[in-house]
Amino acid sequence: MKKLILSTSILCYVMLVSCTAQQSMVKSEGGDLHQMITTKAAQIEQEVIALRRHYHENPELSNREFETSKHIAAELRKLGLPVDEGMAHTGVIAVLDSGKPGPTIGLRADIDGLPVTERADLPFKSVKKTTYLGNDVGVMHACGHDTHIAMLLGSAKILTSMKDQLTGKIVFVFQPAEEGAPPGEEGGAKLMVKEGIFEKYGIDVFFGQHISSGIPAGHLTYKIGGTMAAADRFVIKVKGKQTHGSRPWGGVDPITAAAQIIQGLNNIVSRQTELTKEAAVISVGVINGGVRNNIIPEEVELIGTIRTLDKEMQKIIHEKIKLTATSIAQSSGAVAEVDIQIGYPVTFNDIELTKQMVPTLMRVAGETNVHNVPAVTGAEDFSFFANTVPSLYFFTGGKGTGKEAFPHHTPDFYIEESGMLVGMKAITNLAVDYMISAGK
Numbered sequence: 179m180k181k182l183i184l185s186t187s188i189l190c191y192v193m194l195v196s197c198t199a200q201q202s203m204v205k206s207e208g209g210d211l212h213q214m215i216t217t218k219a220a221q222i223e224q225e226v227i228a229l230r231r232h233y234h235e236n237p238e239l240s241n242r243e244f245e246t247s248k249h250i251a252a253e254l255r256k257l258g259l260p261v262d263e264g265m266a267h268t269g270v271i272a273v274l275d276s277g278k279p280g281p282t283i284g285l286r287a288d289i290d291g292l293p294v295t296e297r298a299d300l301p302f303k304s305v306k307k308t309t310y311l312g313n314d315v316g317v318m319h320a321c322g323h324d325t326h327i328a329m330l331l332g333s334a335k336i337l338t339s340m341k342d343q344l345t346g347k348i349v350f351v352f353q354p355a356e357e358g359a360p361p362g363e364e365g366g367a368k369l370m371v372k373e374g375i376f377e378k379y380g381i382d383v384f385f386g387q388h389i390s391s392g393i394p395a396g397h398l399t400y401k402i403g404g405t406m407a408a409a410d411r412f413v414i415k416v417k418g419k420q421t422h423g424s425r426p427w428g429g430v431d432p433i434t435a436a437a438q439i440i441q442g443l444n445n446i447v448s449r450q451t452e453l454t455k456e457a458a459v460i461s462v463g464v465i466n467g468g469v470r471n472n473i474i475p476e477e478v479e480l481i482g483t484i485r486t487l488d489k490e491m492q493k494i495i496h497e498k499i500k501l502t503a504t505s506i507a508q509s510s511g512a513v514a515e516v517d518i519q520i521g522y523p524v525t526f527n528d529i530e531l532t533k534q535m536v537p538t539l540m541r542v543a544g545e546t547n548v549h550n551v552p553a554v555t556g557a558e559d560f561s562f563f564a565n566t567v568p569s570l571y572f573f574t575g576g577k578g579t580g581k582e583a584f585p586h587h588t589p590d591f592y593i594e595e596s597g598m599l600v601g602m603k604a605i606t607n608l609a610v611d612y613m614i615s616a617g618k
Contacts, residue, residue, distance in 0.1 A: 208614050211343055212541070212607065218336045219603045225335075226602060227595050229253070230328035231302040237291030237317045237324070239310060240355035241365045243268040246289050246327075250352050253331050257338045259350075266369040270352040273379065274337055280346025281616040283609050284381040284567075286367075286560060287323070287330035288356035294320040297589035311361070320591045322389035322576060327352060329387070329574075329598050333606040345613050349379045356559050358521075367562040376566055383531065384569040385608045386560045387601055392583045393575035395597030398543045398604060399551045400572040402532045404456070406525035407485040408492055409557030414439060414480040414503050415515045416467075423472035430511040433467060436478040439514065442502040443482075450498060456487040458495060459555050485555040487524055525561040528568035535570055538611045542604045570608070574601035 238246050247268045254261045259272040268289075295316025296304045306317040334350050351370070359365030364372070375381070393399055416436045421429025443460045451458050460482065467478030484499070486492035500516045507514035540548045551573075560571050577583045578594035585591065 208611065211340065211610050211614075214340055214343075215336055215603055215606050215610065218339060219332065219599060219606070222332055222335055223599050223602075226328045226332040226598060229331055230324050230595065230598065233289075233324035233327050234300075234319050235302045235304055237304050237306060237319045239293060239308060239317060239360075240290040240357050241267050241359050241363055242308075243289050243354045247352070247354070250289065250327060250331070254334060254350065257334060259334065259338065265373055265375065266354055266365055266367075268354040269370060271375075271379070272334065272350045274334070274341060274344070274348040274350070276341055276344040276346060278345045280344075280613055281382045282347040282349060282380045283612055284349045284351055284379070284384040284563065285330060285333060285605055285609060286351040286353055286384060286386040286563065287326035288353050288560075289323055289327055290355055290357050291317050291323065292320045292357055292587060294318040294587065294589055294591075296320070298584075298592050300592075318589070318591070320588060321357070321586045322391070322591075322593055323356065325389045325576065325593055325595075325598050325601070326387065329602040329605060332598075332602040333609070336602075336606050337609065340610075344610070345617055347380075348609055349381055351375070353559075358559075367559040371562050371566060381567060383612060384560075384563045384567055385535075385605060385612075386563070386569070386571045387574050387605055388558070388571070389574045389576040389593055389597065389601060391576050391586060391591060391593060393573055394577050394579070395575045395594040396543060396600050397547045397549065397575035398539050398572055398600065399549045399575075400527065400532065400536065400539065400570070401551055401553055402527055402529055403553075404487045404524045405527050405553050405571060406558045406561070407457070407459075407487050407553070407555045408489075408524045408561075409521040410484040410486075410492070410496070411519045411521055412480075412482050412484060412499060413517045413519075414499075415517075416478045416480070416503075416507055416512055417515070418474070418476060418478075418510075418512045420476040421474050423474055426474055429474055431474050432476070432478040432507075432512050433474065435507050435510045435512040435514070436465065436467065436480055438510070439480065439503050439506050442506050443499060446495060446498045446502060451491065451495065456491060457485075457553065457555055458487070458491055459483070459485040460495070460499070461485075484518070485557065487553050487555075489524070522557045522559050523561045523565055525558045525571055526564050527570050528564070531568040532570050534615065535608055535611065538607050539572065539604055542607050543600050572604070574598075574604065
């Protein structure tokens with residue numbers, strides 16, 4: 179019996195020493211890898227900035243990112259990575275396979291620009307013009323997707339140089355059409371999921387980031403759980419009876435009914451929605467109706483967006499929009515037809531994954547520069563990835579000191595390029611730290 183107890187004690191001691199040694203090795207390895215990332219990121223920072231400027235100067239609209247995709251693919255092939263092109267029309271995907279067992283980690287950047295004419299006075303300003311929905315428009319990276327491409331290419335360069343120290347696989351996903359495919363087309367993350375990105379590449383976890391003109395460069399923000407809103411589109415057709423503008427009583431005025439419906443929609447949020455639970459927004463962005471000043475038309479069309487952060491609230495608001503529009507129209511003798519099109523779901527940061535990876539963000543940017551923030555009512559099609567596997571989506575600061583923070587999607591949008599270094603290090607460290615934790 180004493181012999182057995184002694185043998186058991188020795189075995190436990192050996193196991194304890196072995197476990198401690200493994201933990202020490204992982205910690206040491208992590209420290210070495212972290213330092214390698216920091217050193218390499220500093221070395222290639224100017225290359226990454228140059229890439230960003232190239233993409234900024236040559237933007238392309240959603241599902242039309244032909245030259246952008248070719249350039250990204252060429253940069254990835256320079257690293258010796260196998261590259262797949264054509265998923266979701268213009269997507270580019272490269273895989274870094276360490277050759278050793280481990281998780282498969284997806285890192286994503288969106289690549290499309292917007293129909294915005296740039297006004298910022300930059301040496302690499304976009305002067306590109308194109309046609310969008312029949313209109314002549316400028317094209318601009320007015321949401322920072324050019325920085326996302328450059329940061330992920332930088333991350334690919336760093337991680338490829340560290341291949342021998344890695345385990346598992348990293349899938350670099352350059353996704354088109356985040357801003358939404360043109361009418362009548364499919365695109366973006368939703369189409370990538372439909373075309374089998376998870377089945378083909380076996381991605382276990384996804385990380386993504388978005389630069390922000392309103393967050394100081396060097397800072398990072400995140401939220402556990404729902405971080406960006408679901409975005410749905412509605413079309414309300416208000417049908418009346420056409421008549422002469424001098425005799426409104428001779429018909430049914432759909433313009434007046436439409437105006438009352440807009441007020442009613444605003445009341446859904448301000449008076450009928452539990453805003454202490456989660457934020458919600460209903461906005462009308464388009465009003466179409468009428469051809470002449472003295473003709474009351476037969477029909478008016480309202481088009482708008484619905485933003486919600488809670489599935490139950492989303493369902494209730496959809497129902498109230500239909501009830502409000504049809505009831506107000508009926509009260510004036512008109513008829514309202516309501517069509518609500520489901521768009522992007524809530525972008526949800528996996529609770530356990532986010533808690534696990536926040537220390538990585540703090541180590542990269544400094545504890546005082548990482549902030550847990552409220553959700554925003556903007557939307558992201560990264561949500562289709564996050565609805566499939568555990569994911570983390572965070573924000574990287576791009577506001578310069580003393581610079582005005584012009585909003586995204588505007589002609590004066592501006593990004594402080596120094597913020598890209600922290601973003602590049604953050605997305606790279608998240609991949610490495612997840613690998614290390616998965617190997618424990």
